[in-house]
Amino acid sequence: MQIEKEVNPRFEEFIFNWDYKNYFLVGGYGSSKSYHIATKLILKLFEEKRTALVVREVYDTIRDSCYSLLEEIIIDMGLDDRVRCITSPMQIRFPNGSKIIFKGMDKPAKLKSINNVSLIWIEECSEVKYAGFKELIGRLRHPSLKLHMILSTNPVSKNNWCYKHFFMDNKKKNFILDDKELYKEKTVVVKDTYYHHSTAEDNLFLPKSYIAQLEEMKTYDIDLYRIARKGQFGVNGTKVLPQFEVKEHYEVLEAINAIKKVLYKNGMDFGFETSYNSLLRLAIDDTQKILYIYWEYYKNKMTDDKTAIEISEFKETQELISADSAEPKTIKYYKQEGFNMRGAKKFPGSRLQNTKKVKRFRKIICSSNCLNTIEELQDLTYATDKNGDQIEDDFSIDPHTFSAIWYALDGYEVSNFKEIKYDEQIYNKGMGLSGKQPVSYKKGGSVF
Structure with missing residues (x-):
């Protein structure tokens, strides 16, 4: 049987390519990626007897999106007399025994009854939880057919799991694929994953008025413009620390050693199950108003006795650690x-005051060795309320390293720090830079 279907040239190679296990499609609004994925599925299921699973995070959204799109294309191809689109339960059946079934990740128990699924399409994959994605990997199995998973999404924050999974190597902490390369090349293959990028220009069936509307977003919502028009990952919202930058570890140490009178601070936030024990070493150039972050400890599910062993160097050096005062029993134990x-002192409004204090530094320079600090703070954005208004003391994630910085800076003011006479021997040792940080030094009633 010959099937004719007009498609956008940008997607022609993708539709007929089945050489890889994973297909990751990201793009802007109106780029037609979902339309061509649906076309690809239909052609494949006519060619081979397969069971395909189509997934979205919420089951109730499938009928008006993936299901209706597949039905529309089947009718457009003139196949509706041979392919049955059943609404209850939602499924599509082909004359050769192939079928498409639909599931929502909000009802994970129903996934357990799925067998012999050799092809999965996760629409709007950025909305699916990472645990759900891993569950779907386990459901992709067949005794003889080659397995394929197709993921499609509009780009979201780089904090989203789909960016971290498909673009970042979490073990080596470097790029699997630099997303900028994908935007440039449009199609890239890395190992067994086929990456595809598209924008509204790639959809020849779009009216010019639609593209003009996308262009208008640049004047009133630059984040949405990046997502919808450019189809690019990035930071959604207002950055909390726009002055945050990362430098090589040796560069940070050299910069700290060059400070004539450096202040050293240590801060610790406590956590266990989902939160983290976060301990940071900081150095302050008070003259230039630069904060350096050059050492971190970051772990969870650790009892206090085990953590005490792992950070025992602080006991040996007697460095002062300012910690979360909401945990007096923990502090007493240490x-x-x-x-x-x-x-560290806490009071009503201290979250906001501490945030403002950190923001007053001209620069915040973090060592490349402090991977968790970088992950939490580099793209940290403010949370918003139901009206979309920014919340000044709440954030897109719970940044434990940010809390550690708050506590470390307890008693220090960026804009008006009192002059203290320092012991030159302490500075000359380069605390913690050529070995371990020396004992916290007390003089004239001041502690630093």
Whole structure:
């Protein structure tokens, strides 16, 4: 049987390519990626007897999106007399025994009954939870057919799992694929994953008025313009720390050693199950108003006794650690174990005041060794309320390293720090830079 279908040239090679296991399609609004994925599925299921699974995060959204799109293309191809589109339960059946079934990740129990699925399409994959994605990988199995997974999405924040999974190597902390290369090349293959990028220009069936509307977004919502018009990942929302930058570890150490009178601070946030024990070493250039972050400890599911062993160097050096005062029992334990630890002051509005304090630094320079700090703070954005208004003391994630910085800076003011006479021997040692940080030094009633 010969089937004729007009398609956009940008997607022609993609439709007939089945050489790879994973197909990751990202693009702007109106680029026609979903339309061509649906076309690809229909052609494949006519060619081979397969069971395909189409997934979205919420089941109730499927009928008016993926299902109706597939039905529309089947009718347009003149196949509706041979292909049955059944609404209850939603499925599409082909004359050769192939079928498409639909599931929502909001009802994960129903996934357990799925067998012999050799092809999965996850529409709007950025909305699906990472745990759900891993569950779907386990459901993709067949005794003889080659397995394929297709994922489609509009680009979202780089904090989303789909960016981290398909573009970042979490173990090596470097790029699997630099997204800028994808925007340039449009199609890239890395190992067993086929990457595809598209924008509204790639859809020859779009009216010019639609593209003009996308262009208008640039004047009133630059984040939405990047997503909808350019089809590019990035930061959604207002950055909390726009002055945050990353430099090679040796460069950070050299810069700290060059400071004539450097202030060293240590801060710790406590966590266990979903939160993290986050301990940071900071150095401050008070003259230039630059904050350096050059060492981190970051772990969860650790009892206090085990953590105490792993950070025992602080007990040996007696460096002062300012910690979360909401955990007085924890602080008491560390003090009994011989750590020089105290609780940082907390008061109504302290989250906002601490955030403003950190923002007053001209630069925040982080060592490339502090991977968790970079991940949390580089693209940290403000949370918004139901009206879309920015919340000044709430964020897109719970940044434990940010809390550690707050506590470390307890008692320090960026804009008006009191003059203290320092012991030159402490500075000359380069605290923590050529070994371990020396003992916290007390003089004239001041502690630093």
